[in-house]
Amino acid sequence: xxxxxAGMWWGNAIEAPDPxxxxxxxxxxxxxxxxxxxxxTAILAPAxxxxxxxxxxxxxxxxxxxxxxxxxxxxxxxxxxxxxDLEEAVAEAVALGATLAEHQPQDHVRVLLDPAxxxxxxxxxxx
Numbered sequence: 001x002x003x004x005x006a007g008m009w010w011g012n013a014i015e016a017p018d019p020x021x022x023x024x025x026x027x028x029x030x031x032x033x034x035x036x037x038x039x040x041t042a043i044l045a046p047a048x049x050x051x052x053x054x055x056x057x058x059x060x061x062x063x064x065x066x067x068x069x070x071x072x073x074x075x076x077x078x079x080x081x082x083x084x085d086l087e088e089a090v091a092e093a094v095a096l097g098a099t100l101a102e103h104q105p106q107d108h109v110r111v112l113l114d115p116a117x118x119x120x121x122x123x124x125x126x127x
Contacts, residue, residue, distance in 0.1 A: 063117025
C-alpha cells in the first residue's frame with residue numbers, strides 16, 4: 001500500500017464483550033503492555049511500532065464455536081503463539097483464565113479459549 005510509511009501502526013481488531021478485561025488477559029499472558037484504554041477499546045502491543053491487538057466492544061458478541069460447527073458462529077481468525085514448553089505454557093494460560101479446548105487436532109499444538117471464548121493456539125515448534 002503506497003500510502004503507508006515506516007512507523008505507521010497496524011494490527012488486528014478483536015471483538016469482545018469486555019475489551020479491557022480481554023486486553024489485560026493477553027497482556028498478562030504475553031507480557032505486552034496495554035498502551036491505550038478508553039471506553040469500548042483497549043490496545044495492546046509488544047513495542048511502540050506494533051503490531052497491535054485492538055480489542056473493541058461488541059454488545060451482541062457471540063463466542064465462536066471450536067471446532068467449527070455448521071450453522072454456529074465460526075472463528076474468523078485466531079492467534080498462534082510459539083512456546084518452548086507446551087505443558088508449562090498451557091498451565092500458565094489456564095491459570096490466567098483460558099480454557100483448554102476439548103478438541104485438540106495436533107500433538108504439538110494446544111487450542112485454548114480466551115476468557116471471551118476466542119480460540120488461540122500455543123504451538124511447540126522444534127525446528
